[in-house]
Amino acid sequence: MNTPFLPLTRPSIDEDTIAGVAAVLRSGWITSGPQVQAFEAALSAHCGGRAVRAFNSGTATMEVALRAAGIGAGHEVITTPLSWVATANVILQTGARPVFVDIDPATRNIDLNRIATAVTPATRAIIPVDLAGLPVDRERLYAIAASHRLRVVEDAAQSFGASWAGRPIGSFGDFVSFSFHANKNVTSIEGGALVLPIDMDPGLVERYRLQGVARSGFDGMEVDVLGGKFNLTDVAARVGLGQLARLDEFTVRRRLLARHYFDCFDSALGCDLPVMDFENSNWHMFQIVLPADVPRAAFMAAMKERGVGTGVHYPVIHLFKLYRALGFCEGMFPHAERVGRAIVTLPLFAAMLESDVERVCDSVTESIAGLRQNA
Numbered sequence: 403m404n405t406p407f408l409p410l411t412r413p414s415i416d417e418d419t420i421a422g423v424a425a426v427l428r429s430g431w432i433t434s435g436p437q438v439q440a441f442e443a444a445l446s447a448h449c450g451g452r453a454v455r456a457f458n459s460g461t462a463t464m465e466v467a468l469r470a471a472g473i474g475a476g477h478e479v480i481t482t483p484l485s486w487v488a489t490a491n492v493i494l495q496t497g498a499r500p501v502f503v504d505i506d507p508a509t510r511n512i513d514l515n516r517i518a519t520a521v522t523p524a525t526r527a528i529i530p531v532d533l534a535g536l537p538v539d540r541e542r543l544y545a546i547a548a549s550h551r552l553r554v555v556e557d558a559a560q561s562f563g564a565s566w567a568g569r570p571i572g573s574f575g576d577f578v579s580f581s582f583h584a585n586k587n588v589t590s591i592e593g594g595a596l597v598l599p600i601d602m603d604p605g606l607v608e609r610y611r612l613q614g615v616a617r618s619g620f621d622g623m624e625v626d627v628l629g630g631k632f633n634l635t636d637v638a639a640r641v642g643l644g645q646l647a648r649l650d651e652f653t654v655r656r657r658l659l660a661r662h663y664f665d666c667f668d669s670a671l672g673c674d675l676p677v678m679d680f681e682n683s684n685w686h687m688f689q690i691v692l693p694a695d696v697p698r699a700a701f702m703a704a705m706k707e708r709g710v711g712t713g714v715h716y717p718v719i720h721l722f723k724l725y726r727a728l729g730f731c732e733g734m735f736p737h738a739e740r741v742g743r744a745i746v747t748l749p750l751f752a753a754m755l756e757s758d759v760e761r762v763c764d765s766v767t768e769s770i771a772g773l774r775q776n777a
C-alpha cells in the first residue's frame with residue numbers, strides 16, 4: 403500500500419506564524435514579554451473581556467487555580483476518572499484529595515446526577531472535564547456548585563473553541579483552564595491559559611505563576627506565596643497568536659469532518675459513537691468505544707497495518723498505581739472502567755480531507771471484520 407500514513411493528529415502551523423516566530427527570535431526578547439501580553443489580550447477578547455493569564459501548560463493553570471482558590475490539605479475535590487491524569491494530579495499537588503465520580507456513558511463526561519452524593523463537609527471544588535471537546539452541561543454544573551457552595555475549575559483543555567448555549571467556553575463561569583499542548587485544537591507547542599473569576603486578583607495568579615514574586619518601583623521585590631515556574635515564552639505565545647486567528651476555521655473544519663464520520667461509519671459494527679453535537683462541541687477528538695468482542699490492542703495494530711494512527715484517551719486514572727495506593731480499586735466506577743478499556747481515538751485534525759475520513763471508516767470495518775474472523 404503506498405498511501406501515506408494518516409496520523410492521529412497533526413498541527414496546522416502556517417508560514418505567517420513561522421515567520422512571526424523567526425521575528426520574535428531575532429527581536430532579542432524571547433521569554434515572557436510583549437507576545438505573551440498580546441496573546442493574553444487576544445484570549446481575553448475571545449473570553450468576553452474576562453481577565454486571562456497565559457501559562458506554560460494546562461496543568462500549571464489548574465494547579466494555580468486550585469491554589470488561588472485556597473484549596474489544599476484536608477480538602478476534597480470532585481472530578482472524573484476518565485481524563486488525562488493531569489486533572490487528578492493537580493489535586494494531589496495541592497495536598498487535597500481527589501474524589502472521583504463515575505461518568506455518564508453517553509457523554510463520557512462526569513455524571514452530574516452523581517455529584518451530590520459525593521459531596522462531604524471537606525469538599526471545596528469540582529473539576530469537570532469536557533472530554534473530546536463536548537462540554538459538560540454548564541447550567542446544571544453551576545447550579546450544583548452553587549447549591550453546595552463549591553468552586554469550579556473547568557478543565558477545558560480540550561474544549562477551547564467549544565460553546566454552551568451559544569456562549570464560548572471561557573466567556574462565563576468560575577476558573578476556566580485551557581491547554582495549548584501540540585495536540586490540542588489550538589497550540590502554542592506547550593502552553594495553557596487560565597480565565598480568572600470576576601472577583602479574582604490577577605496579581606495573586608501572576609505570583610503563583612512565577613515564584614511568588616511581586617515587583618514594585620525600580621528595585622522592589624517581595625515574595626508572599628510559594629509560586630512555581632509556569633510562565634509562557636514569547637516564542638510560544640507567537641505560535642498561539644497565529645493559531646488563535648484560525649480558531650473558527652479549525653472548529654468549522656473539525657465539525658464538518660466529525661459529521662462525515664457519522665455519515666460513513668458502519669453502524670452495524672456494534673461500536674458506541676460519540677454524542678452527535680455540532681453546536682457546542684469543538685470536536686477535539688472523534689472517539690469510538692469498541693464492542694466487547696474486539697480487543698483494543700489488536701484493533702489498534704490492525705489499523706496501523708492499514709496506515710491509520712489511533713490513540714487511547716484515556717485509561718481510567720483511579721486504577722494507576724499512584725491512585726490505587728490511595729485506596730481506589732476496580733469496580734468503583736464501572737462506566738468509566740468499561741469505556742477506559744475499550745475507547746479508541748480515530749484521526750481528526752483540521753488538515754484532514756473527507757477522503758481521509760472515508761479511509762479511516764473503511765479501515766475500521768476491515769480491521770474489526772478481520773479480528774472477528776480470526777476469533
Ligand SMILES: *Cc1c(COP(=O)(O)O)cnc(C)c1O
Nearest residue numbers: 459460461486488559581582583
Ligand atoms: C491536555 C490536557 C491537560 C493538560 O494540559 P497540558 O498543557 O498538557 O499540561 C489537562 N486535562 C486534559 C483533559 C487535557 O486533555
